[in-house]
Amino acid sequence: MTSMTKTVLTDCRRIVVKVGSSLVTNQGAGLDLVALGNWARQIAALNASGHEVLLVSSGAIAEGMQRLGWRTRPTSIHELQAAAAVGQMGLVQAYESCFRKYGLHAAQVLLTHDDLADRERYLNARTTLTTLLRLRVIPIINENDTVVTDEIKFGDNDTLGALVTNLIDADALIILTDQSGLYTADPRKDPNAALVANAMAGDASLEAMAGGAGSSIGRGGMLTKILAAKRAAASCAHTVIASGHEPDVLLRLVRGESIGTLLTAPALPLAARKQWLAGHLQVAGRLVLDDGAIRALRSEGKSLLPIGVKQVFGEFQRGAVVACVSEQGEDIARGLVNYNSKEARCIAGRASQQIVTLLGYGGDTEIIHRDNLVLL
Numbered sequence: 001m002t003s004m005t006k007t008v009l010t011d012c013r014r015i016v017v018k019v020g021s022s023l024v025t026n027q028g029a030g031l032d033l034v035a036l037g038n039w040a041r042q043i044a045a046l047n048a049s050g051h052e053v054l055l056v057s058s059g060a061i062a063e064g065m066q067r068l069g070w071r072t073r074p075t076s077i078h079e080l081q082a083a084a085a086v087g088q089m090g091l092v093q094a095y096e097s098c099f100r101k102y103g104l105h106a107a108q109v110l111l112t113h114d115d116l117a118d119r120e121r122y123l124n125a126r127t128t129l130t131t132l133l134r135l136r137v138i139p140i141i142n143e144n145d146t147v148v149t150d151e152i153k154f155g156d157n158d159t160l161g162a163l164v165t166n167l168i169d170a171d172a173l174i175i176l177t178d179q180s181g182l183y184t185a186d187p188r189k190d191p192n193a194a195l196v197a198n199a200m201a202g203d204a205s206l207e208a209m210a211g212g213a214g215s216s217i218g219r220g221g222m223l224t225k226i227l228a229a230k231r232a233a234a235s236c237a238h239t240v241i242a243s244g245h246e247p248d249v250l251l252r253l254v255r256g257e258s259i260g261t262l263l264t265a266p267a268l269p270l271a272a273r274k275q276w277l278a279g280h281l282q283v284a285g286r287l288v289l290d291d292g293a294i295r296a297l298r299s300e301g302k303s304l305l306p307i308g309v310k311q312v313f314g315e316f317q318r319g320a321v322v323a324c325v326s327e328q329g330e331d332i333a334r335g336l337v338n339y340n341s342k343e344a345r346c347i348a349g350r351a352s353q354q355i356v357t358l359l360g361y362g363g364d365t366e367i368i369h370r371d372n373l374v375l376l
Contacts, residue, residue, distance in 0.1 A: 008172070008238050008262065008264060009172060009238070009240070009253055009254055009256060009262075010254065010255065010256045011171070012051070012170075012171035012172040012238070012254070013050070013051060013052060013171055014051070014052040014053075014054075014133070014168065014169070014170045014171050014172075015046070015051055015052070015053050015054070015170060015171065015172050015173075015174060015254070016053075016054045016055075016056060016161055016164050016165045016168075016170045016172070016173045016174070016237075017039075017043070017053060017054070017055050017056070017174045017176065017250065018055075018056040018057075018058075018157055018158060018160075018161035018173065018174070018175045018176065019039060019055070019056075019057050019058065019059075019176045019244055020058050020157070020175075020176065020177045020178065020244070021058040021059050021061075021062045022177075022178045023035060023176060023177070023178060023244040023245075024036065024057060024058060024059035024062070024063075024091075025059050025062040025063060025066070030063065030066040030067075031059065031063050031066075031090055031091065031094050033094060033098075035244075036094050036095060036098050037098045037101075039055065039098075039250075040095070040098035040099045040101070040102060040104075041102065042248060042249075042250040042251050043055065043099075043138060043250065044099065044102035044103075044104055045251060046250060046251070046254060047104065047136065047138070051254065052133045053138065054129065054133070054138070054139045054141060054164060054168065054170070055095075055138060055139065055140050055141065056141045056142070056157050056160055056161040056164055057091065057095070057140055057141070057142060057157075058142070058157045059087065059091050060083075060084045060087040060088045060091050060142055061073070061080060061083045061084050061087055062087065063086075063087030063088075063090045063091050064082070064083030064084055064085065064086035064087025064088070064090075065083050065087070066087075067086050067087065067090065068082075068083060068086060070083070088108075088110075088142070091140075091142075092106070092108045092140060095138075095140050099138055104136065104137070104138055105137045105138070106137065106138045106139075106140050107132050107137045107138070107139050107140065108140055108142075109125075109128065109129065109132075109139045109140065109141045109142075110141075110142055110143070110144035111125060111141060111142075111143060111144060111160065111163075111164075112143065112144045113163075116163050116167060120317065120318060120319070122167065122319070123318055123319045125167060126167050126168060127364075129164075129167065129168050130168060133168075141160065141164055142157065142160075143157065143160055156224045158175055158224040158225050158227075158228040159224060159227070159228055159231065161173055161175060161228055161232075162227075162228040162229070162231035162232040162239075163231070165231075165232045165235065165237045166231065166232065166234060166235040166237075169235060169237075169371070170232075170235075170237050171237055171238070172237055172238045172239070172240065173228065173229070173232045173237055173238070173239045173240075174239075174240045174242065174250065174253060175225050175228065175229075175239065175240065175241045175242075176242060176243070176244035176249065177225065177241065177242075177243065177244060178243065178244065178245065179222065179241075179243060180195060180242070180243045180260060181195050181196065181197075181241050181242055181243070181259075181260035181261035182195070182196045182199075182206065182209060182210065182222060182225075182226065182241055182261040183195055183196065183209065184196060184209055185209065195260075195261065196209070196261050197258060197261065197262065198261075198262050198264070199261065199262075199263055199264075200263065200264055200266060201229040201230050201232065201233035201238070201239055201263040201264060201265055201266070202229075202230045202233055202266070206226045206263075207223060207226055207227070209222075209226075210222035210223035210225070210226045222241075225239075225241050226263075229241070229263040232265070233263070233264075233265040233266060236265040236266070237265055238262065238263065238264050238265050239262075239263045239265075240253055240259070240260055240261065240262050240263070241260050241261045241263070242259045242260025242261070243259075243260060246259055246260075283314075283320075283321050283322050283323040283334065284314055284315075284316035284317075284320035284321060284322055285312065285313055285314025285315065285316040285320065285322045285323070285337075285341055285344075286312075286313040286314060286322060286323045286324075286325055287304070287309050287311075287312055287313075287322055287323070287324050287325070287337075287344070287348075287367065287368075288309065288310045288311040288312075288313070288325055288326070288327055289304070289308050289309060289310065289324055289325065289326060289327075289332060290308055290309075290310050290327070291326075292308060293305070293307075293308025293309070294308075294326060294332055296308065297324070297332065297333060297370075297373070297375060298332075298375060301370060302370060303365075303366035303368060303369045303370040303373070304324065304333075304335065304366060304367050304368040304370075304373065305352055305365065305366055305367065306344075306347040306348055306349065306350050306351070306352060306355065306366075306367050307349060307350060307351050307352070309344070309348040309349060309367060310327065310348065310349060311348065312341060312344045312345045312348055314341060315341045316337065316340060316341045317340050317341075318337065318338060318339055318340050318343075319336055319337070320336070320337055321334055321335070321336060321337075322334070322335060322336075322337045322368075324368070324373075331376045332375065332376065333368075333373050333374060333375050333376055334373070334374050334376065335368035335369075335372050335373035335374070336368065336369075336372040336373075337367060337368055338363065338364040338366060338367055338368065338369065339363065339364075339367060343359060343363075344367060346358050346359060347359065347367075352365040352366070
């Protein structure tokens with residue numbers, strides 16, 4: 001056990017776990033129900049101990065291939081989409097059955113890159129996932145392979161795992177594969193290849209060590225995992241690449257055991273996020289706060305509630321960076337707003353319990369959550 005692993009992973013509350021096709025489908029021979037049950041058991045244990053776990057699972061296309069009797073992965077986009085549609089049924093049914101044994105529900109969440117590129121859809125996806133976690137439901141996430149095209153041709157769930165990690169501000173991304181981790185060279189070809197136990201995510205030398213895809217079932221290789229770790233580090237999440245064949249690998253990693261390759265992010269999540277927000281000199285709008293709201297932000301570390309907002313200036317969409325100012329015009333904070341300008345004007349000065357009545361639909365209780373706010 002290394003002190004670095006113990007410090008990094010034992011403090012992680014929200015974790016994204018990605019499992020590869022070869023682990024889920026037993027090298028393509030249909031879904032491995034024993035393996036799925038094993039992931040469910042470990043995730044249920046983590047959930048019971050207070051961790052929030054999201055599962056990015058490959059295997060839909062591979063399961064569809066098995067159900068359709070296809071021995072090799074087709075090259076036609078439409079056949080791949082058909083395989084994904086068929087396989088997704090079995091994949092989700094199997095996970096739901098496995099988690100039900102531990103008193104948990106699973107939820108299917110299908111995403112495309114467009115969902116994460118569009119700000120409004122990005123925030124909607126984020127809200128859905130955080131709501132599921134609050135309800136103690138395990139999100140089972142996959143690319144929506146039935147409708148995307150380019151993602152099927154060159155995409156991979158390692159990248160999706162990193163994007164989800166960024167999306168919900170996870171503390172760690174655990175990528176489970178059929179390899180033990182990153183080696184200095186391909187261990188299948190070089191007997192002198194050594195496991196890289198610890199490194200910094202984004203280190204350019206790591207990409208030189210990574211090879212191509214290692215399986216005929218999945219599409220990802222070690223390079224995609226290295227690049228996923230680099231992407232996850234953008235929101236300051238740490239990444240572990242480890243073998244899914246290790247007994248109780250998730251439980252052991254979270255306990256602090258050193259398994260596989262740990263790629264650490266260069267900064268603390270909160271510090272990086274606050275720095276990013278503070279750097280926005282141009283804002284989409286302004287919220288004028290009363291003295292009570294300013295005191296709650298500065299002295300108590302609270303979120304900004306609608307009741308503390310006196311006026312709303314500017315036109316902006318949900319997710320925009322806005323300035324929070326005093327009635328005298330003093331800059332108090334910057335933050336990502338949970339409502340657009342029209343909605344913000346409607347609920348300004350009102351109690352959070354009135355949001356549904358005022359807007360006709362429910363939403364966040366805060367105009368700006370404290371995690372998305374930086375004091376100036």
